[in-house]
Amino acid sequence: MKRPAVAALGGGHGLFASLEALRLVTDQITAIVTVADDGGSSGRLREEYDILPPGDLRMALAALCDNSEWGIAWRDALQHRFPGEGPMGGHALGNLIIAGLWDSLGDPIKGLDMVGRLLSARGRVLPMSMQPLxxxxxxxxxxxxxxxxxxxxxxxxxxxxxxxxxxxxxxxPDPPQPCKEAVDAVLDADWVILGPGSWFTSVMPHLLVPDLLDALVITKAKRMLALNVQMDTGETAGFSASDHLEVLRAHAPALHLDAVLADPGVIGDDERALHALETSAAALGAEVVYKHVADPDTAGVHDTLRLATAYRDVMERSSRGPRHQ
Structure with a gap:
């Protein structure tokens, strides 16, 4: 199978996990990253300089770094966080490098592409909007x-x-200014992957950028939703797997999916939960593909090799012909 062009949408640790897996499947990756973070180092830089929050963009770049001594060294440098309570305390070095390049170049896309070249990144990282949201x-x-x-x-x-x-x-702002390159990446992709990640702050925001949502609706790419490996946590306390899909459908009723990737552990032996998830997926036009993708040793975390294998299997399965309903 030829290596597919993939647009991966999300933010934070969920997108990081997805990109680490995808780089084992293809070298044609575009990460499209949420830009609404207002906490920590990103929030401080955003408030002081009125720039896009760089943290999630930095993490996406680090996930795509080349697996060479050079790439890994620069990945670790970007992820280094200064200790202490002083003005530098808590800042990630990569955030400062990105912010400095943006100030020097006056162009967020050029700055991100330059860091990508520094890392020999196996893909491209773009913001979902050209404005901090x-x-x-x-x-x-x-x-x-x-x-x-x-x-x-x-x-x-x-x-x-x-x-x-x-x-x-x-x-x-409403509506947010879209990143044209991100919209184009969705339209040009063979596969678009939403999630995993914090549902309301990393996954759903992409559906609230009208131009980006329009691209997700009309693209000829296959669309996959990757569910988290742990439900009922954080901002989705009390949510089942099917509740996640219902939230997506409520915010983007025109969006259809081809596959929902779920770890069997999110359902367990609950037949009612299984039926609810598959019913919600069918309402989005998708089938549920069950694959063991969780790290067996760390709760709530994806295993990179398992997730990569699952992505590859879903893509290859689709390439063999149309899915039977």
């Missing part, structure tokens, strides 16, 4: 003492940490 959410029970009260929560960190139930999401 803010995530706003309507949340029920954000105040634990008022579990039925509905209120607005603003900011990626606040949404990720809310103890309440996220009802819907919005991005500001």
């Amino acid at each position: 803010r995530i706003d959410a309507t949340v029920r029970g954000a105040d634990p003492e008022k579990p039925e009260e509905v209120q607005e929560v603003s900011g990626q960190v606040a949404v990720a940490q809310t103890p309440g139930q996220v009802l819907n999401l919005r991005l500001f």
Whole structure:
């Protein structure tokens, strides 16, 4: 099978895991990264210099580094975080390098491409929008003492940490300015992969950029959704696997999928949960493909080789002909 062109959408550790796996499958990878982070080093640089938050972009670049002594050395350098409580404390070196290149070149895409060349990256990293974005959410029970009260929560960190139930999401500015190169990558791809990752702050935001969503709807690429290997955590507390799909369908009803990749562990022996997941997937036009992709030694983490094998198997299965409904 020829190596497919893949556009991988997400952010943070979920996208990092996906890209590490994809680089074992193909060298035609475009990572399209959320740019709404407002915490930590990224949040500080974003506030001080009015730039895209560089952290998730840095992690995506590190995941795609060449597996050579040079590439690994630069990956480790980019990921190095300064210790201490001073002005440099907590900053990742890669964030500072990216921010410096953006300031010098005046072009975020050129800056990211330059870091990619430094790493001999096996793919390209792009922001989903050319503007730093803010995530706003309507949340029920954000105040634990008022579990039925509905209120607005603003900011990626606040949404990720809310103890309440996220009802819907919005991005500001609205509409966000799309990254043309990211839109083109989706249209030109053989496969588009959404997830895994934090559902409301890493996966769903891509569907709120109208031009990017339009590209996801009309692209001739196959579309795969990679579910997390652990449900009912963090910002999706109380969610089942099928709930994740229902949230996606509610925010992007025109979007259809071809495959939903799920670790059997997210369902276990629960026949009702199995039926609910497959029903939700069918409503999106997809079949559920069950593959063991979790790291057996670390809860909630994907195993790189297992995930790579699963991606390859799903892609090869599709290449053999149309899927039978």
